[in-house]
Amino acid sequence: MKIAVDGMGGDFAPDSVIQGCVDAVKEFNIDVIITGPEDLILQKLSLYDYPKNKIKVVDANEVISPNEEPVKALKKKKDSSLVKALNLVKSGEADAVLSAGSTGALMAGATLLIGRIKGIKRVALAPIMPGKKSPFMIVDAGANVDCKPLYLLQFALMGKIYFENILKTVNPSIGLVNIGAEEEKGNELAKETHKLLKKTDFNFIGNVEPRDVPSGETNVVVCDGFVGNTILKTYEGVASTIFGMLKEEIMSSFKNKLGGLLLKSVFNKFKKDFDYTEYGGSAFLGAQGIVIKAHGSSNAKAIKNAIKQALVCYDNKVIDKIKSEIEKLDIDNNENL
Amino acid sequence: MKIAVDGMGGDFAPDSVIQGCVDAVKEFNIDVIITGPEDLILQKLSLYDYPKNKIKVVDANEVISPNEEPVKALKKKKDSSLVKALNLVKSGEADAVLSAGSTGALMAGATLLIGRIKGIKRVALAPIMPGKKSPFMIVDAGANVDCKPLYLLQFALMGKIYFENILKTVNPSIGLVNIGAEEEKGNELAKETHKLLKKTDFNFIGNVEPRDVPSGETNVVVCDGFVGNTILKTYEGVASTIFGMLKEEIMSSFKNKLGGLLLKSVFNKFKKDFDYTEYGGSAFLGAQGIVIKAHGSSNAKAIKNAIKQALVCYDNKVIDKIKSEIEKLDIDNNENL
Numbered sequence: 001m002k003i004a005v006d007g008m009g010g011d012f013a014p015d016s017v018i019q020g021c022v023d024a025v026k027e028f029n030i031d032v033i034i035t036g037p038e039d040l041i042l043q044k045l046s047l048y049d050y051p052k053n054k055i056k057v058v059d060a061n062e063v064i065s066p067n068e069e070p071v072k073a074l075k076k077k078k079d080s081s082l083v084k085a086l087n088l089v090k091s092g093e094a095d096a097v098l099s100a101g102s103t104g105a106l107m108a109g110a111t112l113l114i115g116r117i118k119g120i121k122r123v124a125l126a127p128i129m130p131g132k133k134s135p136f137m138i139v140d141a142g143a144n145v146d147c148k149p150l151y152l153l154q155f156a157l158m159g160k161i162y163f164e165n166i167l168k169t170v171n172p173s174i175g176l177v178n179i180g181a182e183e184e185k186g187n188e189l190a191k192e193t194h195k196l197l198k199k200t201d202f203n204f205i206g207n208v209e210p211r212d213v214p215s216g217e218t219n220v221v222v223c224d225g226f227v228g229n230t231i232l233k234t235y236e237g238v239a240s241t242i243f244g245m246l247k248e249e250i251m252s253s254f255k256n257k258l259g260g261l262l263l264k265s266v267f268n269k270f271k272k273d274f275d276y277t278e279y280g281g282s283a284f285l286g287a288q289g290i291v292i293k294a295h296g297s298s299n300a301k302a303i304k305n306a307i308k309q310a311l312v313c314y315d316n317k318v319i320d321k322i323k324s325e326i327e328k329l330d331i332d333n334n335e336n337l
Numbered sequence: 338m339k340i341a342v343d344g345m346g347g348d349f350a351p352d353s354v355i356q357g358c359v360d361a362v363k364e365f366n367i368d369v370i371i372t373g374p375e376d377l378i379l380q381k382l383s384l385y386d387y388p389k390n391k392i393k394v395v396d397a398n399e400v401i402s403p404n405e406e407p408v409k410a411l412k413k414k415k416d417s418s419l420v421k422a423l424n425l426v427k428s429g430e431a432d433a434v435l436s437a438g439s440t441g442a443l444m445a446g447a448t449l450l451i452g453r454i455k456g457i458k459r460v461a462l463a464p465i466m467p468g469k470k471s472p473f474m475i476v477d478a479g480a481n482v483d484c485k486p487l488y489l490l491q492f493a494l495m496g497k498i499y500f501e502n503i504l505k506t507v508n509p510s511i512g513l514v515n516i517g518a519e520e521e522k523g524n525e526l527a528k529e530t531h532k533l534l535k536k537t538d539f540n541f542i543g544n545v546e547p548r549d550v551p552s553g554e555t556n557v558v559v560c561d562g563f564v565g566n567t568i569l570k571t572y573e574g575v576a577s578t579i580f581g582m583l584k585e586e587i588m589s590s591f592k593n594k595l596g597g598l599l600l601k602s603v604f605n606k607f608k609k610d611f612d613y614t615e616y617g618g619s620a621f622l623g624a625q626g627i628v629i630k631a632h633g634s635s636n637a638k639a640i641k642n643a644i645k646q647a648l649v650c651y652d653n654k655v656i657d658k659i660k661s662e663i664e665k666l667d668i669d670n671n672e673n674l
Contacts (some may be wrong), residue, residue: 023571025341032586131578132578132581132582142516145516145523145524145527146524146525153558162478177567178565179479179482179562179563179567179570183504186482186563187482187563190482190563209570210566210567210569210570210571210574211570211571211574211577212567212574213571213574214571214578215574215578225516226516226523226524226527226564227563227564229516229547230514230516230547230564230567230568231567231571232547232569233516233546233547233548234547234550234551234567234568234571234572234575235571235575237547237549237550237551237552238551238571238572238575238576238579239546239575239579241468241469241551241552242470242575242579242607245469245607246603246607247606249600249603249606250600251602255599256599256600256603258596258599259595259596259598259599259600260599260600261596262593262595262596262599263586263587263593263596263597263600266583266586266587266593269586270579270582270583270586321546
């Protein structure tokens with residue numbers, strides 16, 4: 001696999017990105033193209049010992065910040081590390097692209113520069129989250145705020161293929177986020193999507209209430225991007241609120257401090273699991289190439305793991321499988337769906 | 338105030354309901370009408386010492402369960418404790434109604450039996466939740482799954498009046514749930530509602546991301562019922578997942594057990610705060626009477642507190658204030674909004 005990595009994306013770029021790439025090259029024997037200011041990247045790379053022919057640098061002298069309007073930024077900053085990395089996939093020079101930078105710009109680039117798989121209506125963001133029983137996935141977690149039933153059906157299909165291949169789960173369970181367990185519950189989108197999912201041969205287990213999402217009992221949780229992002233962000237918010245309040249209580253008395261000290265390793269483990277929210281990177285599913293978003297605060301290890309995720313997608317031909325399954329999906333592609 | 342209480346609603350009905358009513362009558366000097374099987378209720382009441390003229394019983398021999406389809410149940414079970422209680426408000430014999438039973442049936446009854454305030458488009462569920470900084474309110478938390486911008490504007494107005502009067506907060510801050518802080522973010526509903534809220538003289542602080550909802554920094558959080566219910570249920574789910582996992586970890590070693598023992602009071606406090614999710618009852622705002630839903634697992638104290646909440650609404654003329662403010666709301670009542 002050849003992966004294009006946005007050298008300037010993320011809070012700790014380019015250092016942690018470069019170190020993550022070096023570690024990945026050594027561990028997975030892949031090819032990496034890092035985009036960014038050539039002199040800077042080469043100088044940082046010179047500090048490491050690695051097979052020199054496995055990492056190339058493509059010069060890029062602009063940076064897209066997460067605050068910029070995605071589509072405008074893509075059009076304006078053609079010399080940015082992100083646009084250069086996306087174009088490497090577009091031209092076929094790379095199989096995958098990874099960025100820890102702007103989620104919106106990466107998402108827009110997946111659609112506008114790389115392009116959607118034929119038949120796919122929308123590219124969806126699919127993070128893998130830590131659940132109580134096992135990890136689970138939300139599709140879409142924020143890329144599409146206004147959806148039609150057909151989009152959600154396709155999210156389910158893409159999520160199923162991705163989960164099967166990445167988490168090695170045969171026939172993963174698929175649930176539709178809804179505010180009641182009964183089929184007739186929910187808004188128009190949920191009711192219509194339910195009907196479509198029932199017609200498939202997926203392991204569709206029906207509606208999943210948001211209360212039950214964090215358990216991880218359902219592998220692939222399907223919803224529109226507004227609801228998915230709401231779940232993701234409430235998840236983060238509640239976890240950080242609870243840990244923040246716990247910390248305050250623990251510091252409030254000697255007895256509590258002692259208890260906190262004894263449980264320090266437990267709290268640290270939890271903080272890590274729930275702070276990061278996502279396992280490795282989040283995939284944008286539906287593009288004609290592997291597109292992985294790493295967390296903005298990724299360290300070298302997180303970058304390496306996100307590259308590994310791209311590699312698993314590559315080795316398991318996830319894009320080809322989506323291409324072939326979407327053709328088979330026996331649904332009239334009516335725009336009204 | 339005279340309050341009609343559904344004697345048969347809730348997991349611990351009629352016992353905890355009756356005890357809660359007795360305690361409320363003694364503490365707040367109000368009048369209560371309990372609906373339910375007359376013989377049973379009177380027999381249970383005879384166990385208590387209280388001013389006999391303050392509690393009346395209205396005979397009702399059916400019960401609506403939370404699993405029944407709300408509208409059908411209301412129409413079919415005219416002799417149910419819930420329908421009888423709702424009708425007491427409709428006829429003017431009671432000022433308020435309280436039930437710990439079916440949320441859906443109480444909601445449907447608020448609209449179909451009691452009726453909406455003139456000008457109000459939809460009745461909304463408004464629970465008060467424990468936040469890190471202070472309690473906050475979600476409107477709508479699940480009553481209306483498909484909304485228009487005007488509904489959300491009205492939810493904001495009702496939420497503002499309710500929060501001001503119940504939590505004694507001058508000019509409470511109002512936020513619109515959205516998946517980005519910027520005005521142009523979000524789905525069509527959020528974008529259009531943002532424009533409407535900006536035109537009001539409310540203390541509108543703009544978009545609130547779901548991640549920031551649990552902090553309680555924003556007093557009144559406005560959204561459609563699908564999103565609101567998703568926040569509410571994710572909140573519950575994440576909290577119970579974290580506490581469940583913590584418990585497992587604590588039981589896994591002697592050191593952890595000791596730490597857990599020292600922090601027992603902290604955990605118990607948290608479990609209580611986050612398990613119940615709501616402070617007292619949740620109001621249905623927009624009906625022509627005070628409608629309070631108590632938690633299904635309410636004990637006597639929770640029932641008493643929910644009655645107190647109704648009393649605060651009554652003493653502060655919340656319904657009259659909503660009636661008068663909704664007339665003043667300077668928005669063209671265009672159905673397309």
